[in-house]
Amino acid sequence: MSRIKFFGFLFFMAVSGSVMAQQKELPWDELAEQYECPEWFRDAKFGIWFHWGPQAVPEQGGGWYARHMYMQDVGRQKFGKMAYPYHLQTYGHPSEFGFKDVINEWKAENFDAQALIDFSKENGAKYIVALANHHDHFDLFDSSHHPWNSVDVGPKKDIIGEFESATRKAGLKFGVTSHDDRFLNWWKPAFGSDKDGDKAGVPYDGRLTKEDGKGKWWEGLDPKDLYGPAPEDRTPEMIEDIKKNWLERHIELVTNYKPDLLYNDGFNFTYGEYGKEVARELYNNSLEENGTIDAVMLLKRKEKGTVNEVESGGSNTLREDPWQSEITFTDWFYKKDRHLTHNARTILEMLIEAVSKNGNLLLSMELNPDGTIPHEIEKSVKIVGDWLKINGEAIYGTRPWKVFGDGKSVRGEQVETVEGELRNAVAAQKKGEHFNQRTTATPAFAHDEVRYTTKGDDFYIIVMNPKGGEFVIPSFAKSSEVSPGTLKGLTQLYNGRKIEFKQTNEGLAITMPAVNGDSYPVVLKAKFKN
Known part of the structure; x- marks a missing residue:
């Protein structure tokens, strides 16, 4: 190699190293500016979430057991009303057996x-x-910055590590969630005492x-x-220092486990710039490994x-942009004193609703404390799986159409509630999106309710609550501004059966085959x- 070529090579290597270093150190604003939701996420549509930890151990008491077990009166948070009495009866008084001891009870022996x-x-x-950690401030990974973690306390297992390894082996994408930002206020009841009774004060x-703790x-x-420092000592x-510790723990989380997805349970980045720094690390790691932010x-x-x-x-x-x-x-942790909010029907409805509106569905499959799936939850998920085996073509890898669907709720007509009253579904939903889910208590969809998905030249009409007989879709009227065109064929996806239809200026009249029961x-x- 000539002297000129040699120095040229050194210069190339130096510049390349500098570019790589700059690429890895891109600031958040630049990363956010170039960000586009990755195609794998848009195609995936359906994910399962193991929102599981030591709060699964008590059989009753709601999803905020660790907080509510210290509250004789939970106020408006009625979902936790059983936590304190259940704790007294099962474990004893919280002055003697607190949540730290509940953690010790969690062995995840069949995980x-x-x-x-x-x-x-x-x-x-x-x-x-x-779940990497909840509001209880307990890490479910091998944390070198926090002694209260699942490797050193409780199950003595790297829960996130085992999930990550198994997910990679299965060829799936892996994500983690963090809910730790509110623990200081959330834990305040742990520093209180009974207001009345034998243990008052x-x-x-x-x-x-x-x-x-000696002995x-x-x-x-x-x-x-x-639990954090006592409120008066903060x-x-x-x-x-607590914020800096959060940063260290979560940089370690995204660095050691290399998640494809991170969810911070909050409307803003956790602790502001600290949360942005973790997101920056997540994206820079992805950029370095994949050449793009994946x-x-x-x-x-x-x-x-x-x-x-x-x-x-x-x-x-x-929505124009993907969402979840x-x-x-x-109540996020499996509790036997709570009825199931969802079954296979409502899960499929929420999935189809999300996909038709350019979104994904993430289903929390709650686990028993030992790590096994409760029977009734397993049954519902299997039904969802069976449906997807037959109809997944209309879900995975699809994109929304011009409008997401048609039917009574879309048009804003009166819909009968579970109590037999009438309400306007569109007006009701304008109140907000968080906690507006369909549940087992939600009235069934009207029989003309449909949702749309597309994949290339393929078009799917999903009839949400089919019933034998004719119904009309106004969106497909020949005179409609959004009509996809003149229909030449309509078949039932799972068996290829031809469906009778008539397309006019008023709409598309579809004649559904007879349906036995629901x-x-x-x-x-x-x-x-x-």
């Missing part, structure tokens, strides 16, 4: 990540998400110190690291560079004249 992932994949999930275990199972651990410097950052509000998440609800409109709906069966949604595949 088999590969079996759970394989079950999820078999039943239609295209991506897997796992006796401090709960949030006020224990590291020295109090106990938690010797060497400091309750303050779990200084601005202490709060800042990861997804989810927030509950619409923020440039992120994907919007709707909790226990769905979008009221067809999230739902769960009970039916899950039926997909019709439409063909149009060129």
